Amino acid sequence: MANIRDVAKAAGVSVATVSRYLNNKGYISDEAKRVIAQAVEELNYQPSMIARSLSTKQSTFIGLIVPDIVNPFFPELARAIEDVALAYGYTVILCNSDEDLEKEINYVKTLQQKYVAGFIVATSHAEAEHYIGLDIPIVAIDRRIHSSIPYIATDNREGARIGTTHLLDSGCTNILCMRGPSGLGPADDRFAGFNDAVKGENIHTHIIECPFQFDVAETMVKKVLAEVSIDGIFASSDVTAAGAMKAAYSAGIHVPSQLQIVGYDGTMLASQLTPGLTTVAQDLYRIGAMAARMLIKLIEGQELTEREVLIPAELLIRQTTRSEA
Amino acid sequence: MANIRDVAKAAGVSVATVSRYLNNKGYISDEAKRVIAQAVEELNYQPSMIARSLSTKQSTFIGLIVPDIVNPFFPELARAIEDVALAYGYTVILCNSDEDLEKEINYVKTLQQKYVAGFIVATSHAEAEHYIGLDIPIVAIDRRIHSSIPYIATDNREGARIGTTHLLDSGCTNILCMRGPSGLGPADDRFAGFNDAVKGENIHTHIIECPFQFDVAETMVKKVLAEVSIDGIFASSDVTAAGAMKAAYSAGIHVPSQLQIVGYDGTMLASQLTPGLTTVAQDLYRIGAMAARMLIKLIEGQELTEREVLIPAELLIRQTTRSEA
DNA sequence: GTTCTATGTGGTACCGGTTACACATAATGA
DNA sequence: TCATTATGTGTAACCGGTACCACATAGAAC
Numbered sequence: 001m002a003n004i005r006d007v008a009k010a011a012g013v014s015v016a017t018v019s020r021y022l023n024n025k026g027y028i029s030d031e032a033k034r035v036i037a038q039a040v041e042e043l044n045y046q047p048s049m050i051a052r053s054l055s056t057k058q059s060t061f062i063g064l065i066v067p068d069i070v071n072p073f074f075p076e077l078a079r080a081i082e083d084v085a086l087a088y089g090y091t092v093i094l095c096n097s098d099e100d101l102e103k104e105i106n107y108v109k110t111l112q113q114k115y116v117a118g119f120i121v122a123t124s125h126a127e128a129e130h131y132i133g134l135d136i137p138i139v140a141i142d143r144r145i146h147s148s149i150p151y152i153a154t155d156n157r158e159g160a161r162i163g164t165t166h167l168l169d170s171g172c173t174n175i176l177c178m179r180g181p182s183g184l185g186p187a188d189d190r191f192a193g194f195n196d197a198v199k200g201e202n203i204h205t206h207i208i209e210c211p212f213q214f215d216v217a218e219t220m221v222k223k224v225l226a227e228v229s230i231d232g233i234f235a236s237s238d239v240t241a242a243g244a245m246k247a248a249y250s251a252g253i254h255v256p257s258q259l260q261i262v263g264y265d266g267t268m269l270a271s272q273l274t275p276g277l278t279t280v281a282q283d284l285y286r287i288g289a290m291a292a293r294m295l296i297k298l299i300e301g302q303e304l305t306e307r308e309v310l311i312p313a314e315l316l317i318r319q320t321t322r323s324e325a
Numbered sequence: 326m327a328n329i330r331d332v333a334k335a336a337g338v339s340v341a342t343v344s345r346y347l348n349n350k351g352y353i354s355d356e357a358k359r360v361i362a363q364a365v366e367e368l369n370y371q372p373s374m375i376a377r378s379l380s381t382k383q384s385t386f387i388g389l390i391v392p393d394i395v396n397p398f399f400p401e402l403a404r405a406i407e408d409v410a411l412a413y414g415y416t417v418i419l420c421n422s423d424e425d426l427e428k429e430i431n432y433v434k435t436l437q438q439k440y441v442a443g444f445i446v447a448t449s450h451a452e453a454e455h456y457i458g459l460d461i462p463i464v465a466i467d468r469r470i471h472s473s474i475p476y477i478a479t480d481n482r483e484g485a486r487i488g489t490t491h492l493l494d495s496g497c498t499n500i501l502c503m504r505g506p507s508g509l510g511p512a513d514d515r516f517a518g519f520n521d522a523v524k525g526e527n528i529h530t531h532i533i534e535c536p537f538q539f540d541v542a543e544t545m546v547k548k549v550l551a552e553v554s555i556d557g558i559f560a561s562s563d564v565t566a567a568g569a570m571k572a573a574y575s576a577g578i579h580v581p582s583q584l585q586i587v588g589y590d591g592t593m594l595a596s597q598l599t600p601g602l603t604t605v606a607q608d609l610y611r612i613g614a615m616a617a618r619m620l621i622k623l624i625e626g627q628e629l630t631e632r633e634v635l636i637p638a639e640l641l642i643r644q645t646t647r648s649e650a
Numbered sequence: 651g652t653t654c655t656a657t658g659t660g661g662t663a664c665c666g667g668t669t670a671c672a673c674a675t676a677a678t679g680a
Numbered sequence: 681t682c683a684t685t686a687t688g689t690g691t692a693a694c695c696g697g698t699a700c701c702a703c704a705t706a707g708a709a710c
Contacts, residue, residue, distance in 0.1 A: 003666050014690045019668060027688045049439045051666035053375045054695050070404050075394045082421055094419045096407050114374045214597050242597040249599045269597060272539050272567040274574045328696050339660040344698060352658045376696035379665050
């Protein structure tokens with residue numbers, strides 16, 4: 001592969017001029033532009049990003065840390081981030097942390113060696129201390145890491161309130177709330193939103209704490225259905241809602257006539273279930289895209305207008321609720 | 326951040342010695358090892374991968390090109406690749422091609438500039454010519470790009486045969502085959518497998534060509550159900566099977582008592598549907614892991630024992646088929 | 651005693667860019 | 681007319697590693 005000196009020689013100018021041409025900075029005559037363009041074309045020259053990075057100590061890599069890309073929540077996020085990154089000339093490095101702090105720290109270290117320009121962190125084990133010391137821009141998704149790190153998420157509390165209210169409006173009076181792991185920011189917020197909605201209403205509520213796993217959800221809901229009588233479920237994720245649907249099916253309980261269910265996330269899964277799952281949709285794409293844009297601003301030294309952004313959730317009414325009104 | 330010269334100075338040796346120490350090559354005395362280790366420790370030195378790459382013209386980045394990470398088929402693949410890559414000290418760059426040839430070429434070009442060590446290509450628009458010229462190792466997943474490029478995939482034909490046979494064994498006599506886009510390798514193979522299974526059997530078959538999209542599948546199957554009477558569906562992906570399930574539900578046709586369905590892929594979706602979707606599972610993780618291992622071998626200059634690997638598919642029997650036997 | 655080999659270390663060119671600085675020329679303003 | 685500024689270009693140091701080559705020393709082989 002040709003390098004910048006080859007181009008300079010072919011064009012009959014100095015490497016400095018070629019560099020200026022490539023980066024569009026400083027003065028260059030039209031004539032110089034012409035001959036360099038031609039040389040670039042002829043030699044099929046492509047500048048080495050590695051050499052550029054070494055020299056400028058900057059790169060166009062963005063590290064994306066997620067717990068597990070297999071969790072349907074993250075691909076859409078990743079997709080949005082990748083789209084925006086591409087548009088701005090960055091590429092994204094995928095890291096699965098498995099919620100394992102050590103793995104995460106390790107990744108951060110490795111990527112630093114590779115001069116990543118910044119991180120987008122969408123993980124729950126994020127310990128502030130390992131990030132705030134870094135002199136690399138970071139944006140947090142879904143949960144707050146530290147006040148100094150900008151973050152962007154769905155307004156989970158309000159979203160959960162809306163979802164639960166929909167259950168109430170649809171006539172449910174015996175509601176099971178499948179809350180997510182306590183201590184986990186978004187899960188706590190959603191639970192708070194659930195409580196906001198039911199407070200003062202004359203209904204019965206049952207609370208279980210359930211990890212975001214299909215199998216566990218199915219098992220737990222099966223047990224609940226055998227013990228108490230409920231007519232509505234607010235699940236704090238689509239995956240757990242899917243588990244609940246399966247449990248209801250096994251128990252011979254019809255959805256939505258006997259039991260109504262609302263999920264959370266608005267993933268593909270929700271739309272592909274039968275019956276279609278009513279869910280509180282997060283605008284994952286928007287979150288991802290915005291996070292990427294914020295990070296790139298940070299990387300390029302621009303000021304952020306907002307450091308904390310809450311995106312509203314939207315209720316998608318499908319067939320697991322009756323929405324009489 | 327400290328560099329290798331700082332370390333050399335602190336340890337009272339030359340940079341060459343430090344480099345040898347870091348790369349474990351050449352002769353170094355125990356004493357030198359000791360003082361260098363200490364200096365590295367004290368300065369918290371981490372070698373710059375960028376500088377190393379510039380010098381060696383090698384990197385530890387692997388480019389992963391997929392059509393769309395949102396398609397549930399790919400996250401699992403990506404996960405496996407990432408796991409293996411991590412274990413060998415590589416990091417993976419995620420690229421969504423959207424089946425767009427130009428975007429794909431663009432990515433390849435960009436990543437070349439960034440000195441990626443190799444590519445794993447899991448995309449259908451792969452035009453051989455853009456890859457065979459590259460002097461970078463490539464492994465293809467799911468479809469063959471060119472005879473010179475190693476590839477690894479599920480034995481789709483045999484998988485489809487097994488899935489279809491299961492439908493036959495379960496008593497279906499009127500089967501709809503939802504084949505994938507013709508011209509697309511894996512889709513063609515699966516269709517061939519379907520034909521292998523039904524050939525010579527005394528049953529009726531209906532064929533439709535359906536892209537791997539939920540909505541389209543639902544619409545198409547709705548139409549079929551209104552027109553002809555069938556008791557079994559072989560879908561060539563889980564997503565289209567899910568669409569078919571929804572269509573059946575809308576038409577008031579019960580699965581599996583009136584209509585049995587077999588999907589393909591074995592994604593999470595299949596297990597999370599209600600009723601659970603019987604499906605021909607590809608061992609996505611194994612495919613991904615193997616592809617990553619093959620690529621790394623190639624990168625590191627080792628010989629491959631096999632250049633084409635077919636992984637057997639496995640039938641996962643769940644609740645959309647009756648499997649009387 | 652001389653040659654050979656194994657062990658150990660250092661100097662420095664090189665990878666392919668960027669950029670500070672020096673320098674030249676033309677145009678502008680006082 | 682002379683100083684000043686805008687325009688345009690080249691030289692070379694630098695980013696932080698790698699690795700070739702030269703060179704030293706010590707023990708083994710002949």
